[in-house]
Amino acid sequence: MTRSAPIADVVLHPVRLRIVQQFGGRELTTAELRQALPDVTQATLYRHVSALVDAGILAVVQERRIRGAIERTLALGDRMAHVDQDELGAMDDARLRSAFLTFLGELGAGFDRFLADPDPAARSFVGFGQTPLHVTEADLATIQSGLTELLAPYRDADRPGARRIDLATVVTPHAPAGVATEE
Template identity: 65%
Template structure:
């Protein structure tokens, strides 16, 4: 729900009684879980293997919160030695904060979210540096300036979604990479329309 006064911060941006995506996913452990599931289905046991530094109790607690919020979905269940093994995938609620939720966040919430995101990015980069040096041929970093209005930005996001769609699913012989984007508006004044 948007605040009545756009300059007045909201504590949470709820939608249909559910907490905002930002409230749910902006936690370092939850971001790592979501990243592991992007484009594939994994059992909870596979998640434990991929995230060995997270205790099982902590992992299960955060998985449960993500499932409850609709960020993850349970696509299969099977009995394994008396316990139920769940297979998880990304759910119907995309784990991306939309414009309405961004507008409803206070400056402190937005700063905390970005710092959590950057911390997660730094952890990923550290893991990459510790990995096989051969993976460096898939690494890239860059920055470019764009000149857009809100309509251009919507079109750009739609075009990127279409362009990247064939690469979102896990396939044999393909290395998993993370594409990270950030749009930060410049504080420069807008050029005149003359």
């Protein structure tokens, strides 16, 4: 993968998506990534981290020698790990469906990891729902900007007593009446 590769081609892979989700505004070493993703083999993790670095999604912010090996500290790079509207609009239906199913698959896998958590207090942090909204394109941009601003203070991983949660958003236009869907 290179910096010229579309972000969707880089990020919308289940392992790479999980790697990117670990950062959330913080820096991590490759050892910390291995601890956070114990089900991903070391070779697979390094291969996907390398693809993310090559694409500019992750950046190496520090390297240090530890027992003869180089340990890298990584952070989100100069390319946002977010597929923008232009890229989504350029995808054909099959690619868009595949990207969405990759996202849903990782969301489901994250839910399975939550269910495996032996801490009963974790249940107080789970929730899901759906709300219909009636918006223009400008309204949607305002909502998304407002959410970014609202959530910014909660992206600090070092807040005392804070527990990490994953907040996923999905925006899908409602099909007008009479539009056939696959069943």
